[in-house]
Amino acid sequence: MRVLRASLRNIRIAAETVKLGGLVVYPTDTVYGLGCDPFNIEAVKRVFRVKGEERKKPLPILASDVQQVKKIAQLTEEAEKVAERFWPGPLTIVVPKKPTLPRIVTCNTDSVGVRVPKHNSALQLIRLSGGLLVGTSANKTGKEPPKSAQKAVQQLGEEVDIILDGGLVPLGVSSSVIDFTSTKPKLLRKGPIKLSDLQVERLGYRVKYVPHRVIADYNATYNVMYRGQHVITGAARKLKIPLNEIWISEMWRPYEKYILHHEIHEIRYRAEGLRPESAHKKTSEDEFAKWKNDALWQKMVKEIRRMDRITAETKFKALRCQETHRKC
Secondary structure (H helix, E strand, O other): OEEEEOOHHHHHHHHHHHHOOOOEEEOOOOOOEEEOOOOOHHHHHHHHHHHOOOOOOOOOEEEOOHHHHOOOEOOOHHHHHHHHHHOOOOEEEEEEEOOOOOOOOOOOOOEEEEEOOOOHHHHHHHHHOOOEEEOEEOOOOOOOOOOOHHHHHHHHHHHOOEEEEOOOOOOOOOOEEEEOOOOOOEEEEOOOOOHHHHHHHHOOOEEEEEOHHHHHOOOOOOOEEEEOOOOOOHHHHHOOOOOOEEEEEHHHHHHHHHHHHHHHHHHHHHHOOOOHHHHHHHHHHHHHHHHOOOHHHHHHHHHHHHHHHHHHHHHHHHHHHHHHOOOO
8 A cells, every 4th residue: 555645646646556456545525535447346346345344335436527427327407407506516416327337336226326526636536547436435334434644544554555645625524415316306415515505406596605794784684685587676686696696694504404495485486476475474384384393493583583673673763863853
C-alpha cells in the first residue's frame, strides 16, 4: 500500500492501478471512496472482502459525466432532470441498471446507485480510469466513513494498493440517496440534499437563502418570498426576484423542512385555482394536523406568532403617531 499526494501525476498512477485490477482510496466531495474497475469481477470481489463479510449492499458507481452513467443505467426523464440540477454534487440516484454492468456489483439486484461527484481529483481519477469507478466509502462495514486519508489508512491499511491523500473532504458526510425506480421518489439515505429540495425542483422552483434584512421590510412575519407563474407581487418585482425562485430568510434555515413543505403545498393549491387566502388557510390546516406534536414545529409557530405581535405593535405605533401628528 502506498499513500500518495493527490497530484495529477499520482492520479495517473492510481488510474493505471485501477485498470490493472487494483484498489484505490480517493477523496471525493463527501467522504473518501474505495474504488476499482466496476467491470473487473475479481476487483469487485476484493472490494467486498475489504469492506467486510457483513457487506450485503450493492456498490454505488461514480461517473465522470451523465453520458458515462447512461452506459450502465437507464435514466428516467425525471431522474435526468434531477441529475442535471444536482450533478456534479452529493446526490446518489438509484435507477434501473443495464445488462452491461456485472450483477455482482449490484448484489444481483436490477438497480444501481450512480453519482457524478463535485471534486476535481475524483473526477480526474474517474476519467483516467475509463469514466466509471466503484464509489463505496473507504471504511469497514459499520464503521464511520473517513473524512481524511489518515482515517482511511487506519481502517483499510494494507488491504488496498494506493491511497490518494487530498486532505480533508469538503462536506464530510455521505451523499443523499434517492430511489427513482418507482413512480414516487423515495429517500433511502439522508444527506446534504433533501427530498424537499427535489419536490421544489419538480414544481419548477429553486430555493435561495438570503440575509434577513433583504426581505424583512417586505414580509416581516414569515420572511419567505417568491415569484412564480401564479404569484407575482409588487414586493417581488421591487426585489427583482427571478421568476420561479423562492427566497427564504437565513433566520428560518433551522425550520427548512416546514418552510418548504408550506410553500410547496401553497404553490400547488394556488395552481389549482384557490385564492391566496384560501390556499394559505388550507395549507396551514394540513400542517397543524401533521406536526401538532412536533417540538421543533411548535417552536417555529411560537416564533412566527412573536414576530406577528412585533409587526402588529409596530404598525399600531405608526398609526397612532400619524393620528396625533407626533414624531416617533
